[in-house]
Amino acid sequence: MNRIFAIAREESRLWLRSRLAQCTLLIFALLLAAVSISTSLRMSEEHRERSEQQALAEETFLSQPDRHPHRMVHYGHYVFRPPPPLAMIDPGVDAVTGQSIFLEGHRQNTAMFADARASADLGGFEGLTAALVYQLFVPLLLIAIGHGVFIREREENTLAPLLAQGVTGIQLYAGKWMALAGVALALLLPLAMVSAAAIVRGETLLASLGVIGLYAIYLFVWCGLILLVSARVRSRALSLGVLALFWLASALIVPRMAVESASATMPAPGKLETDLRMQAELREVGDGHYAGAPQFLQLQANLLALYDVERVEDLPVNFRGVVAEAAEADLTEVMNRFAEERMDLEARQARFAESFGWLSPVVAVSAGSRALSGTDLATHHRFLREAEDVRFDFIQGLNRVHVEQLDYIDDMNRSVDAESERRTRMSAENWNVLDGFSFQPAAADERLARAGAPLAMLFAWFLLVTAGGIHAARRMQP
Amino acid sequence: MTGLIREIRFLASDRAALLWLGIALLVACMSVFLGLREIAAQRAELNELIEIDRTEREVVDALYQDWGEVAYYTFHLTWDSPSDFAFAALGQRDTSPWKHHIRALALEGQIYETDAENPDFALIGRFDFAFAANLLAPLLLILLLHDLRSAERTAGRYEWLSATAASRGSPWFARAVLRVGALALCLIVPLWAGGLPGGAGASTLVAASLVVVLHIAFWWGVCALVDRFGWSSPVNLTALVGAWLALAVIVPAAIRISVEAAVPLPDGGDILLTQREAVNDAWDLPKSATMDPFVERHPEWADYTEISQSFEWKWYYAFQQVGDQTVEPLSRAYREGRIGRDRLAGRLAWLSPPALAERALQAIAGTNMAASLAYEQRVRDYHAALRTYYYPRLFRDEAVSDASIGQRPEFHAMGD
Numbered sequence: 001m002n003r004i005f006a007i008a009r010e011e012s013r014l015w016l017r018s019r020l021a022q023c024t025l026l027i028f029a030l031l032l033a034a035v036s037i038s039t040s041l042r043m044s045e046e047h048r049e050r051s052e053q054q055a056l057a058e059e060t061f062l063s064q065p066d067r068h069p070h071r072m073v074h075y076g077h078y079v080f081r082p083p084p085p086l087a088m089i090d091p092g093v094d095a096v097t098g099q100s101i102f103l104e105g106h107r108q109n110t111a112m113f114a115d116a117r118a119s120a121d122l123g124g125f126e127g128l129t130a131a132l133v134y135q136l137f138v139p140l141l142l143i144a145i146g147h148g149v150f151i152r153e154r155e156e157n158t159l160a161p162l163l164a165q166g167v168t169g170i171q172l173y174a175g176k177w178m179a180l181a182g183v184a185l186a187l188l189l190p191l192a193m194v195s196a197a198a199i200v201r202g203e204t205l206l207a208s209l210g211v212i213g214l215y216a217i218y219l220f221v222w223c224g225l226i227l228l229v230s231a232r233v234r235s236r237a238l239s240l241g242v243l244a245l246f247w248l249a250s251a252l253i254v255p256r257m258a259v260e261s262a263s264a265t266m267p268a269p270g271k272l273e274t275d276l277r278m279q280a281e282l283r284e285v286g287d288g289h290y291a292g293a294p295q296f297l298q299l300q301a302n303l304l305a306l307y308d309v310e311r312v313e314d315l316p317v318n319f320r321g322v323v324a325e326a327a328e329a330d331l332t333e334v335m336n337r338f339a340e341e342r343m344d345l346e347a348r349q350a351r352f353a354e355s356f357g358w359l360s361p362v363v364a365v366s367a368g369s370r371a372l373s374g375t376d377l378a379t380h381h382r383f384l385r386e387a388e389d390v391r392f393d394f395i396q397g398l399n400r401v402h403v404e405q406l407d408y409i410d411d412m413n414r415s416v417d418a419e420s421e422r423r424t425r426m427s428a429e430n431w432n433v434l435d436g437f438s439f440q441p442a443a444a445d446e447r448l449a450r451a452g453a454p455l456a457m458l459f460a461w462f463l464l465v466t467a468g469g470i471h472a473a474r475r476m477q478p
Numbered sequence: 479m480t481g482l483i484r485e486i487r488f489l490a491s492d493r494a495a496l497l498w499l500g501i502a503l504l505v506a507c508m509s510v511f512l513g514l515r516e517i518a519a520q521r522a523e524l525n526e527l528i529e530i531d532r533t534e535r536e537v538v539d540a541l542y543q544d545w546g547e548v549a550y551y552t553f554h555l556t557w558d559s560p561s562d563f564a565f566a567a568l569g570q571r572d573t574s575p576w577k578h579h580i581r582a583l584a585l586e587g588q589i590y591e592t593d594a595e596n597p598d599f600a601l602i603g604r605f606d607f608a609f610a611a612n613l614l615a616p617l618l619l620i621l622l623l624h625d626l627r628s629a630e631r632t633a634g635r636y637e638w639l640s641a642t643a644a645s646r647g648s649p650w651f652a653r654a655v656l657r658v659g660a661l662a663l664c665l666i667v668p669l670w671a672g673g674l675p676g677g678a679g680a681s682t683l684v685a686a687s688l689v690v691v692l693h694i695a696f697w698w699g700v701c702a703l704v705d706r707f708g709w710s711s712p713v714n715l716t717a718l719v720g721a722w723l724a725l726a727v728i729v730p731a732a733i734r735i736s737v738e739a740a741v742p743l744p745d746g747g748d749i750l751l752t753q754r755e756a757v758n759d760a761w762d763l764p765k766s767a768t769m770d771p772f773v774e775r776h777p778e779w780a781d782y783t784e785i786s787q788s789f790e791w792k793w794y795y796a797f798q799q800v801g802d803q804t805v806e807p808l809s810r811a812y813r814e815g816r817i818g819r820d821r822l823a824g825r826l827a828w829l830s831p832p833a834l835a836e837r838a839l840q841a842i843a844g845t846n847m848a849a850s851l852a853y854e855q856r857v858r859d860y861h862a863a864l865r866t867y868y869y870p871r872l873f874r875d876e877a878v879s880d881a882s883i884g885q886r887p888e889f890h891a892m893g894d
Contacts, residue, residue: 020713024716035731067762071761075758095601096573096594096597096601102750112746112750114573117573117574118816118819119738120737120738120819120820121847122733122823122833123726123833123835123837124609124612125613126733128728144716144719147712148712236712245501248617252614257605258602259598259603260605262596263595264515268595270527270577272527272555272577272579276530276531276534276579279534283537346598350598366602377598415787418788
């Protein structure tokens with residue numbers, strides 16, 4: 001054991017003495033600190049802003065004056081998705097989805113105003129986040145300082161004396177591994193600090209530790225790979241070439257190939273196309289604004305029979321309200337069916353793309369990181385579903401007021417008689433059918449479960465490269 | 479000449495160099511293929527949408543007998559067809575809208591709708607030619623050139639090679655030219671092979687090739703500069719990849735942050751909020767509060783502003799228009815802010831050649847922010863034409879007829 005420590009110590013001392021290693025380490029430390037701080041500040045600012053906007057939207061809705069309840073159905077409401085605490089590390093899909101949705105009657109709107117649409121386009125990496133630096137660029141640093149750990153011993157003719165002294169290949173490997181993994185762990189310090197800050201902001205310990213653990217395994221995969229190549233290859237140039245090739249493929253090429261393959265094997269129709277195809281079905285439901293439409297004749301007959309009256313005017317409820325309520329329910333069922341189909345397809349696409357993590361640890365870590373941070377596609381879908389629940393609840397609440405409190409005759413005459421119109425204005429107290437909305441990411445164990453597959457992939461990678469490295473080290477000859 | 483043939487032979491026997499060139503060729507071919515497929519899919523989707531939109535409108539046209547209802551229920555598809563070169567740089571088509579379904583109601587509530595693809599995809603990005611040429615190619619060039627001299631130095635042939643050469647540096651120069659040229663060909667040949675049959679004009683392809691060559695030449699310069707220090711291959715490579723990291727990643731990220739700080743943008747949500755308040759408040763306000771600002775913009779309807787009932791369609795459309803008028807300052811600021819950000823980013827992109835090359839390719843492909851804003855303007859113009867068409871029919875209370883509906887303006891995408 002002491003030997004292993006001695007080897008690790010010696011390796012670290014060499015790095016600390018090398019000007020190149022010093023420079024790259026310093027530059028990366030600065031980069032990590034700067035990006036972590038800027039991502040954290042931006043996300044906490046967003047969190048504050050959107051929480052305020054949510055409160056303001058609710059206040060505005062509740063402070064609307066007395067009016068016809070259907071007017072409130074069209075007045076609508078906004079919901080916002082504040083970024084979860086761990087978005088300080090990985091903002092995930094936040095920048096491309098838009099964070100607010102306008103909720104109104106008879107329609108499901110999309111989230112609008114994604115940041116990506118209003119930002120400068122500068123080639124693909126301009127939206128640099130702490131997560132991206134760890135996923136894509138920290139491995140480059142590890143390659144730069146670690147590609148020659150075994151080769152150096154050969155070049156300097158120290159390998160033969162070491163082995164002759166009775167140091168086994170495995171001890172050598174363990175020592176080198178500890179040195180390189182030590183660098184990786186030191187580089188995780190900014191991430192750990194931001195994760196701690198996330199706990200202060202309400203994140204659970206489990207999720208924060210999960211993120212740190214995920215990135216630790218990921219960087220260990222790279223350490224293992226670097227040691228494996230360095231042990232197998234006899235020249236620095238070749239070692240660098242092989243590692244550069246692997247990085248190029250796994251960090252830049254495979255992730256985009258995953259996207260292309262997923263969209264080719266599971267083409268998803270656009271929302272516009274789905275909406276257009278939905279139109280015919282929606283027409284069958286009928287327009288809830290017109291109680292006389294043929295689609296509602298059956299409903300009318302049923303109601304008349306139920307209350308045993310002859311005319312709609314004699315019903316104890318407002319028939320126009322009943323129609324609005326029934327039409328909204330049917331409409332929502334159709335819309336939800338299409339929305340669920342779409343979300344299901346998107347989720348399957350995402351899972352398909354995620355399976356490329358078996359080919360590239362970068363794909364695995366990015367999927368796991370988004371899942372653990374609560375900024376993945378599944379979280380976005382949850383936001384859409386919860387927003388829809390809020391929408392349906394307050395719309396039907398308002399329709400209930402229409403059914404129960406608003407006089408049918410007044411309702412019919414409100415366009416021509418000012419006095420009737422005045423009586424159709426319902427008290428603003430009714431607007432409290434709106435529930436408060438505060439979007440929370442899924443529970444930590446649920447997120448951990450979603451990150452299970454990527455974690456398994458990383459673990460498999462780790463075992464593979466470590467076993468390979470140990471095998472190579474055991475057979476190492478001077 | 480014999481020197482060149484010797485160098486070609488040398489390159490042909492350098493397995494590492496062949497590997498990097500092979501990767502460049504493979505990546506370029508794949509990017510062109512995938513880009514063409516994506517554009518074909520977008521075209522097919524548009525054709526299908528145009529067809530559905532037409533049949534849908536025929537159904538709706540037969541349903542309503544009142545211009546107010548016709549205008550309320552009739553949607554119109556607007557779209558931005560991809561250019562024949564869009565396959566090479568998908569650019570804004572990934573995140574910005576290129577199709578809308580609009581009607582004659584307030585436009586501000588409709589124009590920001592985005593029919594986006596799977597957000598996971600937009601996050602990672604597409605595999606288009608611009609990605610291959612601007613981000614991957616510099617790395618491959620670095621891998622090709624970083625050990626040109628230093629490898630010979632390590633092998634102990636450097637002094638000998640230099641001494642036997644006709645002029646100092648010439649074998650290195652020929653060797654570098656050959657590799658740079660080969661890499662450029664690996665990128666440009668697939669581009670032409672995919673672009674010409676796809677319909678992209680030769681002049682477009684020449685312009686794009688020029689961008690690629692200039693960008694590669696820049697990186698050659700960087701490699702040559704680092705080469706002068708006489709470091710070992712690993713140090714060269716580390717320094718060059720560091721330069722790539724700085725110029726392709728860190729500088730663009732810094733530019734974006736400074737552009738966003740320098741050019742503030744009104745919050746998009748405020749546009750919708752203001753518009754909603756204006757449109758909804760109109761119901762509770764006296765009719766004159768709507769009709770007066772409306773007539774200011776449309777004095778030709780001043781004699782028709784008498785609203786006698788509590789609901790009339792012309793008043794309804796008037797307050798939709800007034801809603802748009804109310805948010806005009808915000809909406810203009812949002813638009814100008816985006817233009818301002820794009821301009822400033824364009825100037826600052828000179829600090830980052832990969833960003834500059836990306837923007838150049840997007841400009842050639844018509845997939846940049848300017849093209850996206852131009853499409854938005856075409857939607858606005860078309861919406862204005864729809865209003866111009868409906869207003870006389872609403873205000874003069876004309877009867878709905880097939881002949882009259884036949885006069886309704888149709889949307890035409892640019893170049894159609």
